[in-house]
Amino acid sequence: MNKKLDISASIVLYKEDLEELTKTIECFLNTPITKKLFLIDNTENKEFENIFHQKDIEYLAIGKNIGFGAGHNTILSKISNLSYHHLVLNPDVSFKPSVIPNLIAKLERHEIVSMIAPKVLFPNGDHQYSCRRYPRVSELLIRRFTFLKPLFNSKINKGIYKDKDLQASFFADYIAGCFHLYNTKDLIKLNGFDERYFLYMEDVDICKKIERLDKQKLYYPKEEITHVLKQGSSKNLNLFFRHAISVFKYFLKWGFN
Template sequence: MKEKLDITASIVLYNENLEELTKTVNCFLNIPLKKKLFLIDNTPKKKFQNIFKHEDITYIATGKNIGFGAGHNVVINSIKEVSNYHLILNPDVFFETNVILNLIKELEANDSLAMIAPKVLFPNGKHQYSCRRYPLISELLARRFFFLKSFFKQVIFKGTYRDKNLNKPFFAEYITGCFHLYNTEDFIKLNGFDERYFLYMEDVDICKKIDALGKKKLYYPNEEIVHVLKQGSSKNINLFLRHISSAIKYFSKWGI
């Protein structure tokens, strides 16, 4: 039997900044492990087809924009029985070589874990509140409408675990999806992301599915990454409507 890869990773591509993407790709390629990176190109014209040439990279063109979750799910059959760990990675995330090595050690040490994620920082060093409690409708509305923030300040405060010490590891309800490191076996059992979400809320949904699997998600701030974070739904009406649509699907599926 062929020996498994230590880790596989997938990045879904659409409207990417090439400089940021190249930096992200290199961060992964620099890991001293047996690895494979899948680049899933959701652009109709195969925009990223000839940009990255490396023996550890597999390029996949979907031919159309199938969305975030469905894009990552393209590789499910390619990683089954192939890797020990699988990384869901955004195209604007940067990290040091030892980050993934240390996260893998934590996964190996705890059989109850399906997924682990590090502390996330903005490029300016400020903290991103990437670990959260499952969202309330009021919290989602307050995040998108500035005039509501003062009314729901405490809801947002609690929803982002600001009542906890975020410098210590703990089992979070959900962790935003810019960087999810899974046991590959568990990612397969989860059947990846629910493809009914084109964009937004699929990271919350998969954390709910991890609960249903009887496993946990660990927020592990001993390791740090940098995430550019575009916050597109706050600036683009079409993305905002996508977010609303996904929220409706989420609450219809899991309840309020």
């Protein structure tokens, strides 16, 4: 029987910037542990086929855009006996070779932790505030209508934990899904992401599901990554409506409190 890999990872692809994607893939492949990367191509014309040929990569063509969560879920059966840890990774992230091994070491020290995530920076070095309290309807409305933000700045700041020391690790309500490092066995128990969310809110939802396992999500700022962050729903009307639909589904599922 083959020994399990230290880590597997998955990236869902759709209309990606090839330069950013290449950098992300190189960062993962430079990690000095046993690994495998699944590239899940949600484009209709297999846009990313025959581009990446490294031995630790497996390419999967879906043939249609099934969404973020469903895309990552396609490899659950493949990783259940393949790896000890699994990384849900965005295609616009970069990090040092030591980041994943150090996160794994921290994750393995805490039985209660199912998922760990690092501090996230913008390319210019600014803090991205990737860990947040569970959203309320009022807060999401304030964020959407920018003219309201100056009137409710304290509510927004509390939502992104500006009232805490973000240089210290803690159990966050939820952590944005650009870089989620899981114990593989726990991700399998969760059945991955809820596929009712096509895009947006699936990262909040899975953090709620982790608590149903009596486990936690650890924000660990001693390790850092850089994330481009497209914020597509604030610029694209179609993505805005997809975001709104996901928000509605989230509150129907978990309640409006």
